[in-house]
Structures are given as structure tokens and as C-alpha cells.
Amino acid sequence: MGKVLSVMAVSVDGFVTGRNPGPGRGLGDATLLHDWYWDGDTPSTVVPGFRLSEATRRFIDPFAGRIGAMVAGRTSYDDANGWGGGSPHPTAPLFVVSHRPAPPEATPAQTFVTSIEQAIAAARTAAGDLDVGLMGGGVLTSALTAGLVDEIVIHQVPVLLGAGRRLFQELPAHIPLSLVEAVPAPGVTHLRYRLRRTGATGA
Numbered sequence: 001m002g003k004v005l006s007v008m009a010v011s012v013d014g015f016v017t018g019r020n021p022g023p024g025r026g027l028g029d030a031t032l033l034h035d036w037y038w039d040g041d042t043p044s045t046v047v048p049g050f051r052l053s054e055a056t057r058r059f060i061d062p063f064a065g066r067i068g069a070m071v072a073g074r075t076s077y078d079d080a081n082g083w084g085g086g087s088p089h090p091t092a093p094l095f096v097v098s099h100r101p102a103p104p105e106a107t108p109a110q111t112f113v114t115s116i117e118q119a120i121a122a123a124r125t126a127a128g129d130l131d132v133g134l135m136g137g138g139v140l141t142s143a144l145t146a147g148l149v150d151e152i153v154i155h156q157v158p159v160l161l162g163a164g165r166r167l168f169q170e171l172p173a174h175i176p177l178s179l180v181e182a183v184p185a186p187g188v189t190h191l192r193y194r195l196r197r198t199g200a201t202g203a
Contacts, residue, residue, distance in 0.1 A: 002131035004120060005151040006140045007063055008167060009033040009188070012156060015164035016137055023078050030164060033157050036187035047090055055185035063153065067092050068130025069123035071116070071143075074098035075165075076136035082106065088135050093126050095119040097139055116142040141169040152177065154191045 008016055011033065018030030027033065037050050042057045044050035046064035070092045077096050080088070085107040087094035094110045096102075097119045102112040113119045116139065123132040134140050134149070143149045154167075181192040 001124065002066065002068060002127055002129055003150040004124075004132045004134065004143065004148055005063075005153060006134040006143075006149065007153040007155070008135070008140075009036075009155040009157055010167045011159050011161040011164075013160045013162065014166050014168065015161040016167045017079075017164040018161050019163045021079050021165060023081060026079055028164060030161055032159060033161075036155075036157070036185070039187060053186045055183060056188065056190065059181075059183045059185070059190045063131075064089070066131045067133045068127025069093050069095065070133045070135055071095045071097065071119045071123050071139055072135035073139040074100060075138060082110070085109065089133060092133070093123075095123045095126075097142070116146055116148065120148050137165055137167045137169055140167065141171060144175060145172055149195055151180075151195065152193045154193070156189045156191055157187065158189075 010016055018028040021028035036056060037052065040051050040053040040056060042052050042054045044052055044057060044061055046061045052060060067089050070087050070089050072088065072094060074096060082105055085105065086109055096110060096112045097116055098112050099114055106112065111122060113122060120132060120143065134143055176196040177193040178196055179191065180194050183190040
């Protein structure tokens with residue numbers, strides 16, 4: 001069975017969007033969080049259209065190549081206009097956590113469920129031996145609270161956005177992490193953390 005991991009770009013002050021995100025506005029005024037996906041001169045071998053620095057490609061592509069399913073929240077889904085009926089990943093099916101019905105434009109590649117536990121269980125089945133990727137701060141917080149996350153990968157972009165939606169929402173307890181990898185690259189620093197399953201995790 002693969003891992004469950006979150007892989008997201010984040011400002012130094014912890015935001016994954018800028019001000020005024022929403023349907024038709026995407027991430028608001030924070031498109032610079034993802035400039036490094038296209039500013040390099042090395043094409044990704046996994047995600048068409050990505051042109052990365054070589055340091056970033058060596059870090060990103062192994063993760064992207066291991067993703068077998070994605071889980072996102074309804075807010076992320078709506079902000080991204082449903083990823084055009086697809087998924088944040090070019091080949092992985094999408095599972096959306098939502099208490100509202102699926103919109104008419106949803107496609108068979110998108111499954112709507114009402115809890116993080118359902119979403120991750122279904123995503124694991126779809127992914128098989130591959131990994132499940134998490135998209136969105138609400139989904140990550142719910143999965144952490146449920147004890148369902150193995151790793152957190154943060155692409156930290158050197159900017160202070162000052163406002164927006166945060167990656168981490170309030171958690172019920174301390175969650176110890178181990179830094180596994182830190183890779184500086186042009187326009188971004190890639191940080192990979194593994195959750196520590198042993199030892200005290202309470203506040």
C-alpha cells in the first residue's frame with residue numbers, strides 16, 4: 001500500500017492562496033506561488049507543461065510519478081473550476097470531500113464523498129500500490145486529525161503574502177514531524193516531513 005501525503009506550495013507565512021481566492025479567481029493574487037513550475041528550462045517527465053529547474057525536477061518528478069489518486073476539498077475544487085473535469089494530477093482520479101451534491105459538470109473521473117475517511121479509503125483502492133495525494137488545507141487538516149497522513153511535502157516560496165487561506169488550520173494536538181529532506185532550488189525550497197508515529201502526540 002502506498003503513502004498518503006500532501007504536496008503543496010506555501011508562502012513563508014503559511015498561505016496557499018492570496019487575497020480573494022474563489023471560482024473564476026483561482027488562488028486570488030498569489031499566482032507567484034507557482035511560478036517556479038514554469039520558470040525553469042527542464043521539462044517534467046511526469047506533468048506535461050511543467051518546465052522546472054533541474055533541482056526541482058529531481059525532487060518533484062519522483063513524487064508525481066508515484067501518485068495514483070488525489071483527494072481534494074470542495075473549496076479547492078470550486079476555486080479550480082473543477083480542474084476542467086479532471087484532476088490536479090494528469091493521470092490520477094480525483095476524490096472530492098463535499099457535503100454538497102456533485103455539480104452537473106462533474107465527470108466520471110471525479111468522485112464526491114462526504115468524509116475524509118471515505119475519500120482516502122476510496123483513493124487508496126483506486127491507487128493500489130501507488131500514493132494518495134492531498135490537495136487543500138481543509139483536507140490536510142481533516143486527514144491529520146484522523147491520523148491518515150504519512151508525509152507532508154511543502155514547496156516553500158520566498159514571499160510573505162500577508163493574507164489568504166492557510167495551509168494548516170487548527171489541530172487538536174501537537175503532531176511531531178521529522179524533516180527527511182530539504183532541497184533549495186531557484187524560487188522555492190522543497191521540504192519533506194514524515195509524521196512520527198511513536199512517542200507523545202498530545203498537547
